[in-house]
Amino acid sequence: AAADPASEIDAFVDAHTFPLIDGDRVHFVYRGEAEDLGLYLGYTWRREPDDFERVPGTDLWHLSYRLEPGGRYDYQLRVDLDDIMPDPLNPRRSPAHGEVSQLAMPGWSEAAYLADPAGGERGRIDSVTFASQLLGNERTIEVYLPPGYDGAAERAYPLVLVTDDADPLTLGQMRNTLDNLIGVTVAPCIVAFEHYPRGRRWAESFLTHREEHAQMLGEELLPYLRDRYRVRTDREATVLMGTATGAHAAVYTALRYPDLVGKVASQSLLSLGPHTESIVGGLPDDDARLELHMEWCTVEIWDPGESFDQRHENERLVKML
Secondary structure, X not given: OOOOHHHHHHHHHHHXXXXXXXXXXXXXXXXXXXXXXXXXXXXXXXXXXXXXXXXXXXXXXXXXEEOOOOOEEEEEEEEOOOEEEOOOOOOOEOOOOOOOEEEEOOOOOOOHHHOOOOOOOOOEEEEEEEEEOOOOEEEEEEEEEOOOHHHOOOOOEOEEEEOOXXXXXXXXXXXXXXXXXXXXXXXXXEEEEEOOOOOOHHHHHOOOOHHHHHHHHHHHHHHHHHHHOOEOOOHHHEEEEEEOHHHHHHHHHHHHOOOOOOEEEEEOOOOOOHHHHHHOOOOOOOOOOOEEEEEOOOOXXXXXXXXXXXXXXXXXHHHHO
16 A cells, blocks of 8 residues: 555565564565465475465565474475475575475474584494395495494494485484484494485385385395494394385385384385385284384375375374384
8 A cells, every 4th residue: 555565565575584473373475576476385295386465566475374383394486387496585495405495483493413513533434335136226325333333343233224315314414413412312323324226216115116125125235234234133223214205115124024123213104095004014923022113294295185194194004003
């Protein structure tokens, strides 16, 4: 209603930090000429983003949500149906594949263990090329060896195998986590990170070659790591862990090799309908005890058009187990 809307908008944009946060209300704002503007909030498979509203007669757009305090969200804008980009009014970026904006709600803080260690001895990374006869291909395995490994010739360590490709070491900053927490809240351990051959992560961890991949982990890779490094061979000291498709591979494999694996950790396990039932289809009949830790986010991958909600799939799996 102002006589000069553009000047009012200039003053409004200059006076605020975006997105605007008021308690649990979040207002996303965009300024620019466009025919269509949408927002993807969090990780989603939705084909269409949520639509912004345009202030009539101006180039100012807005969209509001109620979000939980203490949360951290990734988001992107879609301009004119095909240009997906970060929020130009928000300089904060998330560690992600591509340019992704970050929204931190009141009460959220970065975990201190992700920072570069202040001092002291750090673990080292050993990189090896592993050839699988079962899968007929090669992959890189990066192995974190804890501080003191080279000077403790008689000591054997628990083994953690992370089935997540390169993401835990790059986006997840897991080397910093290990360096900061080992000897404080985490026992010294050897951690192996599986890198899938290019273009094979989904096929091997989750879809068409899931069974062969689980067999490779249990019958080829775990024995290889036990031969090459000083790791404990008892199942109670052998852990599989992963996120999304990696979590699927970790849980699926652990349930099929309970004689080798005693613990498994799953974060935001990715699964689809009957695929979730198939995870528990091969539960062992013996009394081997498997310690399973599962966690997922309040906002997960979802597609309401396909009646698909990853949070719901994780809850279903827990009930089945």
